[in-house]
Amino acid sequence: MAVTDEAIEKIKEMIVSGSLRPGDRLPKESELAAELGLSRNSLREAVRALSLIRILDVRQGDGTYVTSLDPQVLLEAMSFVVDFHRDDTVLEFLAVRRILEPAATAMACARISDAELDALNARLDVLGSHPSVEELVAGDLEFHRTIVRSSGNSVLCSLLDGLSGPATRARIWRGLARDDAVGRTLHEHRAILSALRDRDAEAARSWATVHIASVEQWLRSTL
Known part of the structure; x- marks a missing residue:
């Protein structure tokens, strides 16, 4: 499995398990990368990919949030x-x-x-x-x-x-x-x-x- 795919799977597991819920803000990049055992670059690529399919919402200067996960979104x-x-x-x-x-x-x-x-x-x-x-x-x-x-x-x-x-x-x-x-x-x-x-x-x-x-x-x- 590619490193970015692994990062995507780990974030997905956090959402599916309920560790991250709709509307939650993700931990700081450095903290989340350390928690998941990922490099910051692979985590950054995973966040970018998940934001494109509307799982995550990257807000400049504010942080990254889990979207509502509403089907329409x-x-x-x-x-x-x-x-x-x-x-x-x-x-x-x-x-x-x-x-x-x-x-x-x-x-x-x-x-x-x-x-x-x-x-x-x-x-x-x-x-x-x-x-x-x-x-x-x-x-x-x-x-x-x-x-x-x-x-x-x-x-x-x-x-x-x-x-x-x-x-x-x-x-x-x-x-x-x-x-x-x-x-x-x-x-x-x-x-x-x-x-x-x-x-x-x-x-x-x-x-x-x-x-x-x-x-x-x-x-x-x-x-």
């Missing part, structure tokens, strides 16, 4: 990596979204409030029947984000947020290429919303699957 690194996807992997990202988002939509059935449903309905009304592709995609992102947040699962919410980049580009592409894309998307949004209002988890799951699969199927045939 930790999964931001995944979102960064996703943005570097190749065209030949976009279908794989969409397939993952097709697996996860219908489950989140079904979970939201029991938790989403009537006020949130009314707000979603109002946003659809504001879009009207002939929004631009850009307006539709922006509305689509917020529509799904609101529903996924209502699932009550922060990890699922963060994962789907991280996957939104390739999915967004695919939706814009379809919206520009297919004449029926706008009307179809609006119809499917209304169907999902109706299932949520009826508290019908299986119908919500089915409509979310249809909605996401339609983009995936179109892209598969195009590529």
